[in-house]
Amino acid sequence: MMRSSVLAALVAALVSTVSAQTTTNCQPLNETCPPDLALGTAHTWNLSSSSQLDDTWNITNGVMNYTEDALGFTINKKLDSPTIISTFYIFFGRLEYHVRAAPGHGVISSVVLQSDDLDEVDWEWVGSEETTVQTNFFGKGQTIEGTAKYFNISGSTHDTYHNYTTWWDKDKLQWWVDGQLLRTVTPAEASNSTYDWYPQTPMTIRIGAWPGGDPSGPPGRIEWAGGVIDYNAGPYTMFVSQVSAQDFTTGKEYNYTDHSGTWESINVVAGNSTVSKELNAVHLSAAQRWNNLSSGAKIAIIVSVSAVVGIGALVFLFCCIRQRRIGKREWNAQNNQWTQERTDMMNMQAEWRQKGYVEMK
Numbered sequence: 001m002m003r004s005s006v007l008a009a010l011v012a013a014l015v016s017t018v019s020a021q022t023t024t025n026c027q028p029l030n031e032t033c034p035p036d037l038a039l040g041t042a043h044t045w046n047l048s049s050s051s052q053l054d055d056t057w058n059i060t061n062g063v064m065n066y067t068e069d070a071l072g073f074t075i076n077k078k079l080d081s082p083t084i085i086s087t088f089y090i091f092f093g094r095l096e097y098h099v100r101a102a103p104g105h106g107v108i109s110s111v112v113l114q115s116d117d118l119d120e121v122d123w124e125w126v127g128s129e130e131t132t133v134q135t136n137f138f139g140k141g142q143t144i145e146g147t148a149k150y151f152n153i154s155g156s157t158h159d160t161y162h163n164y165t166t167w168w169d170k171d172k173l174q175w176w177v178d179g180q181l182l183r184t185v186t187p188a189e190a191s192n193s194t195y196d197w198y199p200q201t202p203m204t205i206r207i208g209a210w211p212g213g214d215p216s217g218p219p220g221r222i223e224w225a226g227g228v229i230d231y232n233a234g235p236y237t238m239f240v241s242q243v244s245a246q247d248f249t250t251g252k253e254y255n256y257t258d259h260s261g262t263w264e265s266i267n268v269v270a271g272n273s274t275v276s277k278e279l280n281a282v283h284l285s286a287a288q289r290w291n292n293l294s295s296g297a298k299i300a301i302i303v304s305v306s307a308v309v310g311i312g313a314l315v316f317l318f319c320c321i322r323q324r325r326i327g328k329r330e331w332n333a334q335n336n337q338w339t340q341e342r343t344d345m346m347n348m349q350a351e352w353r354q355k356g357y358v359e360m361k
């Protein structure tokens with residue numbers, strides 16, 4: 001049994017490829033960009049029981065806090081801003097996040113959909129407002145008056161996991177909490193005769209906590225964030241126990257064919273994406289996958305693999321793969337430490353928030 005698990009895990013590791021890369025700094029409204037890697041399927045990430053993030057997420061700006069029942073995003077010290085970004089894109093879809101927001105003045109918990117041309121759909125929690133959640137959207141990175149809306153929800157956003165669900169298709173954008181519809185935005189409402197600010201291009205998912213109330217920030221942002229953050233009173237942690245993403249489009253890649261930024265201009269490259277293949281492979285446990293093989297295949301694998309390397313070498317290889325995965329995580333964490341200062345995304349978002357805040361008043 002032990003042996004077949006190791007074997008199956010090895011096969012799984014060899015079969016699943018590390019996901020390819022996409023675009024971060026290419027602006028499709030101005031440039032011709034490489035296509036975006038599609039999710040192209042539906043998947044639920046159960047982030048409890050110290051499960052590690054799979055390769056479909058990048059960790060930026062910090063280290064993850066793996067706790068018993070959820071993935072934690074902790075602000076321990078000045079400018080900590082742990083964030084994960086999906087390596088895949090969805091082109092319309094349904095997103096479900098189970099979140100406990102971080103408490104504290106100046107502490108922002110956020111769950112953001114964002115596209116390469118800066119369409120954006122947000123959930124945000126200001127740590128000093130325990131029973132409210134903010135919904136927002138942006139078209140092409142532009143701030144329009146009145147897009148940010150706050151809602152009271154029943155119960156604490158800090159102590160209890162709530163189900164925050166986003167429905168996003170070409171006809172409507174909706175925010176739901178615990179099965180209750182908070183808000184609907186239609187393309188008509190997000191446009192006038194000149195501009196179309198309706199979010200409509202393929203999005204990544206970005207989840208993180210950040211110190212919107214860092215004293216070095218502009219006063220408008222600090223005020224929006226509920227005041228100056230007291231780092232000494234931390235740590236402040238946002239918890240996410242589950243994320244589900246259903247891509248409404250099936251494809252391998254999403255490609256901007258012009259600079260219009262309209263959904264009609266996005267070409268769906270047919271096929272199964274590396275991400276969907278990887279997730280489908282990861283979906284079954286290694287043992288299940290092994291059991292699913294025909295006995296002929298099992299024998300063939302055992303015979304051929306054993307003959308070439310032997311079980312000892314297999315175990316060794318398995319360890320190396322594991323090491324590499326761990327190494328990659330550590331590298332990600334170190335590489336992205338806050339020495340690089342805020343990422344462009346954080347800068348931009350903060351700026352919009354500040355503008356949004358000012359215009360909202």
Ligand SMILES: *[C@@H]1O[C@H](CO)[C@@H](O)[C@H](O)[C@H]1NC(C)=O
Nearest residue numbers: 027028029030031117140141
């Ligand atoms: C596109 O490029 C022009 C000229 O460099 C610049 O002014 C503009 O801000 C860019 N637009 C976007 C959306 O990046």
Ligand SMILES: *[C@@H]1O[C@H](CO)[C@@H](O)[C@H](O)[C@H]1NC(C)=O
Nearest residue numbers: 044045046047048049241242
């Ligand atoms: C996530 O996994 C944990 C541990 O295996 C389990 O107790 C929990 O019910 C799972 N949650 C969901 C939403 O599937």
Ligand SMILES: *[C@@H]1O[C@H](CO)[C@@H](O)[C@H](O)[C@H]1NC(C)=O
Nearest residue numbers: 021022024058085086087204
């Ligand atoms: C994920 O990380 C890889 C490796 O650092 C990088 O090339 C890629 O641009 C990142 N993807 C996203 C969506 O940020």
Ligand SMILES: *[C@@H]1O[C@H](CO)[C@@H](O)[C@H](O)[C@H]1NC(C)=O
Nearest residue numbers: 131132133149150151152153
């Ligand atoms: C939330 O409830 C509080 C207390 O009842 C009220 O003062 C506040 O205006 C409400 N906020 C929103 C956004 O409805």
Ligand SMILES: *[C@@H]1O[C@H](CO)[C@@H](O)[C@H](O)[C@H]1NC(C)=O
Nearest residue numbers: 096163164165176178179180
């Ligand atoms: C979360 O809310 C959405 C929208 O109401 C609902 O479809 C979904 O079933 C809920 N998830 C759970 C686990 O209850």
Ligand SMILES: *[C@@H]1O[C@H](CO)[C@@H](O)[C@H](O)[C@H]1NC(C)=O
Nearest residue numbers: 143144145191192193194195
């Ligand atoms: C459309 O909206 C933009 C952004 O709010 C505004 O600047 C512009 O004046 C509006 N145009 C019309 C025709 O209403």
Ligand SMILES: *[C@@H]1O[C@H](CO)[C@@H](O)[C@H](O)[C@H]1NC(C)=O
Nearest residue numbers: 065067072074076235236237
């Ligand atoms: C994880 O979160 C908990 C709860 O906020 C906190 O006590 C702990 O210090 C955090 N651990 C790390 C490594 O950030």
Ligand SMILES: *[C@@H]1O[C@H](CO)[C@@H](O)[C@H](O)[C@H]1NC(C)=O
Nearest residue numbers: 032035255256257258267269
């Ligand atoms: C993506 O679209 C661009 C512009 O139309 C085109 O040059 C490129 O070949 C397309 N790439 C793919 C993979 O379809």
Ligand SMILES: *[C@@H]1O[C@H](CO)[C@@H](O)[C@H](O)[C@H]1NC(C)=O
Nearest residue numbers: 252270271272273276277280
């Ligand atoms: C994608 O995967 C599905 C099921 O896994 C398969 O039926 C289909 O043929 C695949 N499509 C392509 C283009 O490879």
